[in-house]
Amino acid sequence: MRITCVGGGPAGLYFALLMKKADPARVVRVLERNRAGDTFGWGVVLSDQTVDALREADAETADEISDAFNHWDDIAVHIGGRRIVSGGHGFCGIGRKKLLNILQARCEQLGVELAYETDVADDAGLDADLIIAADGLNSRLRQKYAATYQPDIDLRRCRFVWLGTTKLFDAFTFDFQRTEWGWFQAHAYRFDATHSTFIVEAPEEVWRAAGLEGMGKEESIAFCEKLFARVLDGHQLISNASHLRGSAQWIRFPRVVCKTWVHRNERGAPVVLMGDAAHTAHFSIGSGSKLALEDAIALARDIDKHGGDLEAALADYQASRSIEVLRIQNAARNSTEWFENVERHARLAPEQFAYSLLTRSQRISHENLRLRDAGYVGEFERWLAAQSGLDAQLPPMFTPYRLRGLTLKNRVVVSPMAQYSCVDGLPADYHLAHLGARALGGAGLVFAEMSCVSPDARITPGCPGLWSDAQGAAWQRIVGFIHANSSAKVAMQLGHAGPKGSTCVPWSGGEDRPLASGNWPLMAASEQQYIEGVSQVARAMTRADMDRVREDFVSAARRAADAGFDWLELHCAHGYLLSGFISPLTNRRDDPYGGVLANRLRYPLEVFHALREVWPEDRPMSVRISAHDWVAGGTTPEDAVAIAAAFKAAGADLIDVSSGQVSKAQKPIYGRMWQTPFAESIRNRVGIATMAVGAISEADHVNSIIASGRADLCAIARPHLANPAWTLTEAARIGYAGPVGLEWPRQYLSGKSQLEREFERQRADSVAAAEQANKALGV
Known part of the structure; x- marks a missing residue:
């Protein structure tokens, strides 16, 4: 096999040496446009996991690299005159030039042909069976075959x-x-015996306001030296980018994603992307060199696995690496956005700011952080509990939370989940059992599902209501049971289905499908059809309709108060009636209730004001919103901040932050805790409490969200359907026995110790398995 690697960075060199090592008969060449000693970086960061992979792939190279490493476990966060340290993070630093020298020498030792000052404009003159396009961020081979690779390049906000x-x-x-222009941050780490990398970063608008765009290289370096004088401790900053002048050394990070990684050229040879040519991940989560080396290892492994079947090897390479890289890029996106919004996070106390930074990518969770540094996490938990007036160390999810005159025992909320199990809107024994079981299961707050303010406000004939005194009495029975048998609080969510009403119960006719018979007329902000060609057409509301619906909400709120509910939420999300006024996708009115966002908010705010007037002053009120319509032209996360601010000004105590379900054209980006960033943005920019929702399924998720200040409460939906005692179970899983924030019903106490012992045994088995694996690896 004849292999040509275009690009003499870590990807091209490492792949070349692995190919030559595996089969000395292969003809392997590396073509590099720069001279052998040229490099424009400083240090390279590799994780312990990557080092293990290097050792398995080629122990000799790994040993040389390891000998040159500077290893550290600690991360130190400096802010507001404080230095907060967390250990156990396991990273290694090495000079980029030293790394390249090691790889170059190993290539020469194995017989790889290295050609420097060889500029490859394209692959037309390359006679090879396999061409590796490792020609960097500005890859010309990627550009030539862009129609195949379909690159997506996103320039980020910071310089x-x-x-x-x-x-x-x-x-x-x-x-x-913090400066008069905004926040600057430095990322610094030692990589050899004499030098450290020092990256300075700031949002572009801050960078411009500080005048750096017009500064020469030496002037801007002097600016940074003065700004970071305390941490530099008298040392100077150095640039090795002699080829760049003035502000050109300040760049914006380009996030690169390619849909396809393999192209066959006119000769039939595969041209395969590797390293920065294929992908980038922001430097705040790890270096491009780490990903490049892992690419090389993966392709070499796949070629070895498939023998002479190169086609199968390339298919495996693209499939496995694209998935792994996407996972890392998702984490890198979270990290990038964190650093782009330091102004938002800096409103947190230094302790919480540092914790938020450590967990910013969502790859490091609360319990993972505890494994790394139990002392740090213990001190932080004590600090967080002290914010609630407690002198104790306990998981963040079990800290109490107070709003107005109400105190919740913990931060876990049972989401309002439609059950479609009422007759004529009347909750009966099913809802008593359903909500009662979840109240006994340990959550601090239990939401009833969206209850409708009139018969024509229902989603389906099975939805509950609060338009009659009989329904109020039925709810009072359920609330009374919860209060008498648990310490949980109970919340009512009021809503109006609007254009999404008069549909089938999901299990008998299909979700969002209109009833076969017995339909009722629908109203909406503007005339619309939720599912084009399928749903009933909803007419635009008149002012008289708006008055009637507002009074329906008020009557329902009075009944909720009389029934003893502790909390009231107004549903303004998911394309229902009030949400339809807010979203530009569904509000096309040309009167004072349509047009700009302030006008679109006018009617939902009118309803909220009316409810706040009749809802008891000492009981909280929240609003559920859709923070993102996930459709071009719809509500955006930036709009959500303005929406939340408007409800805060109207007297809302908390924003329940969801997204989507406004349009069937939506294209959400799912993942763990995928909607939490919206809650965090609103909480820390608007200064209002938030509730996070969406794929929060473990105690670890809740602890991380609460501890980092991303939200004040976490609403758990599907896990509570599977396990009414989710909170009690998760407490046992993480080894928390209470009593603060955790109450087992006395009738269930005999099961508590058994559950705790079982999870304790599982944790011990996991530790033993990890120790055995480390022993086998010699770690």
């Missing part, structure tokens, strides 16, 4: 400059400095 210093940092250091 950054890659510098060095002789200050030797003893931890991976983040330093944050």
Whole structure:
């Protein structure tokens, strides 16, 4: 096999040496446009996991790299004159030039042909069976075959400059400095015996306001030295980018994603993307060199696995690496956005700010952080509990939470989940059993499903209501049971289905499908049809309709108060009536209730004001909103901040932050805790409490969200359908026995110790298995 690697960075060199090592008969060449000693980076960061993979792939190279490493476990966060340290993070730093020299020498030792100052404009003159396009971020081969690779390049918000210093940092250091123009941050780490990398970053608008765009190279370096003088401790900053002038050294990070990684050229040879040519991940989560080396290992492994079947090897390479890289890029996106919004996070106390930084990517959770540094997490838990007036160390999810005159025992909420099990809107024994079981299961707050303010406000004939005194009495029975038999609080969510009403119960006719008979007329902000060609057409509301519906909400709220509900929520999400006024996709009115966002909010705010007037002053009120319609032209996360601010000004105590379901054209991006960033943005920009929802399924998720200040409460839906005692179960799983924030019904106490012992045994087995695996690896 004849292999040509275009690009002499870590990807091209490492793949070349692995191919030559596996079969010395192969003809392997590396073509690099720069000279052998040229490099424009400073240090490279590799995780312990990557080092293990290097050792397995080629122990000799790994040993040389390891000998040159500077290893650290600590991350130090400097902000507001404080230094907060967390350990156990396991990273290694090495100079980029030193890494390349090691790889170059190993290539030469194995017989790889290295050709420097060889500029490959395209692959037309390359006679090879396999061409590796490892020609970097601005890959010309990727550009030539862009129709195949379909690259998506996103330039991020911040400007950054890659510098060095002789200050030797003893931890991976983040330093944050507030200026009159906004926040600057430094990412610094030692990579050899004499130097550290020092990256300075700021949002572009801050960078411009500070005048850096017009500064020369030396002037901008002096600016950074003065700004970070305390952490630099008298050391200078150094640039090795002699080829760049002035502000050109400050760049915006380009996030690269390619849909396809393999193209066959005119000769039939595969041209395969590798390293930065295929993908990038922001430097705040790990270096491109780490991903490049892992690409090389993966393709070499797949070629070895499939023998002479190159087609199968390339298919495996693209499938496995694209999935793994996407996972890392998702985490990198979270990290990137965190650093783009330091202004938002800096409103947190230094303790919570540092915790938020450590968990920003969502790859490090609360319990993972505890494994790394139990002392740090213990101190943080004590600090967080103290914010609630407690002198104790306990998981964040079990800290109490107070709004107005109401105190919740913990931060777990049972989401309002439609059950479609009422007759004429009347909740009966099913709802008593359903909601009662979940109240006994340990959650701090239990929501009744969206209850409708009139018969024509229902989604389906099976939906509950609060338009009659009989329904009020039925709810009072359920609330009374919960209060008498648990310490949980109970919330009512009021809503109006609007254009999504008069549909079948999902299991008998299909979700969102109109009834075969017995339909009732529908209203909406504007005339519309939720499912085009299928749903009933809803007419546009008149002012008289709006008055009637507002009074229906008020009557229902009075009944909810009389029934003893502790909390009231107004449903303004998911394309229902009030949500339909807010979204530009569904509000096309040309009167004072349509047009700009302030007008679209006018009627939902009118309803909210009316409810706040009749709802008891000492009981909280929240609003559920759709923070993102996931459709071009719809509500955006930026709109959601303005929506939340308007409801805060109207007297809302908390925003229940969901998204979507406004249009069938939506294209959400799902994942763990996928809607939590919307809750975090609203909480820390608007200054109002939020409830996070969406794929929150473990105690670890809840602890991480609450501890990092992303939300104040976490609403758990599907897990509570599977397990009414989700909170009690998760407490046992993480080894928390209470009593603060956790109450087992006395009737169930005999099962508590058995459950705790079982999870304790599972944790011990996991530790033993990990120790055995480490012993086998010699770790």
